[in-house]
Amino acid sequence: MNKQAQAVVMLLFGGAIVRASLTDMYLRYVKESLRPFLIAAGLVLIAAAVMTLVHEVLRPKERAEEHDHGHDHGDGKPHREPWVAWLLILPVLGLLLVAPPALGSYAAGQSGTALSSQQISDYPPLPPGDPAKISVLDYASRAVFDKGVSLGDRTVRLTGFIASGPNGEPILARIILSCCAADGRPIKLGMSGNAPAGLANDSWVEVIGRYTDRTITDPVNEETIPYIEVETWTQIDPPKQQYE
Template structure:
């Protein structure tokens, strides 16, 4: 791969990053707050590619002409007795092309992430990822939560409810009705649970928040179906089979299936 090809790959990669950043596609990879940094990184890649192409494609500087008599400008320029006639021509040939070798062909593998961004749109982490990782909360942590805001039911995140249910055993929830949105996943015994993935930075560090469901449990829905549930705090606790952490429960009063939200991570 020569430098021109490298620049083209760099240009495609930068363009793919910018394209993902100006649409909602980037939300499948990173948190929403990282969008400005992605746009800046994409622009830098595009600028670097354009500068590389300009440097490689610009006209070569004119070479100094040798006088008609073939005399050298100085004693250091005269060919030595051991120089072969073809050596000077070979050197000129290499100088005219900038180099006499190519970079390893493995460099073409850089085009794979470009194709991945341009042609493939993988889904956000869902029930499979939730089943492979333990819940991200541990009841050994301590926290002091303020009362829930006004509203009936009050809309809270899966993370917020699970934290309140574990860390202060529902004291900050009381008898309030809460509304949560998440996707259906399979629990330890095959029963449906409510889950949501949380990110620290990007999808590579995504961890699930899991809620057991009791009462009017959503039935007949496949994994990764998104639902909106209304319920109340339940003091029931379960165990995550992956890391043996406690999983809080929600007493479901009603539920309905909803479309996949724009922001799928908590």
């Protein structure tokens, strides 16, 4: 692969990053706050690719002959770059042509719940309104580490996707990110009461319910999975931001 081909690959890669960053596609890979950095990185790649192409086009013809006849390594024989280098274009094409879904029920089933028994229990009052709209992580943390004290008898509204629980029953889950999808970890909630039924894994639902002290152990990492007593639920479209 000569320098011109390398520049084209870099141009495509930079363009793919900018394209993903200007749409909601980037939210499947990284946190929303990283968008400006993705755009900047894509623009830098595009600028570097354009500068390389301009340099290659303008340089003297005799220096460009090595791209047509191969490189001489001192043995009098021309040598070309290995064809395997062209495999570098595959991830670029994947990013341009394929849009893999955000992490979902499969990832949740392969990883233990992200709640750790070492966290500190110190929670502010729930937001005003009834039901109070909070995250799955917030509810799970309050249920496990605060024993539901800060939840009291309030009703809460949670949004997540359906996954298979330890006993095969449906659970409510949400993936949390520290940086990007590579470090995604699931938060899992069991559901009792009027729990959703008949939905496929990765179906998104909004549930309204109350705290219950029921728990179960996650067989993946033996951490605690709390429950929520579901009063009502509604199937919804996947949200724009699928990670917490």
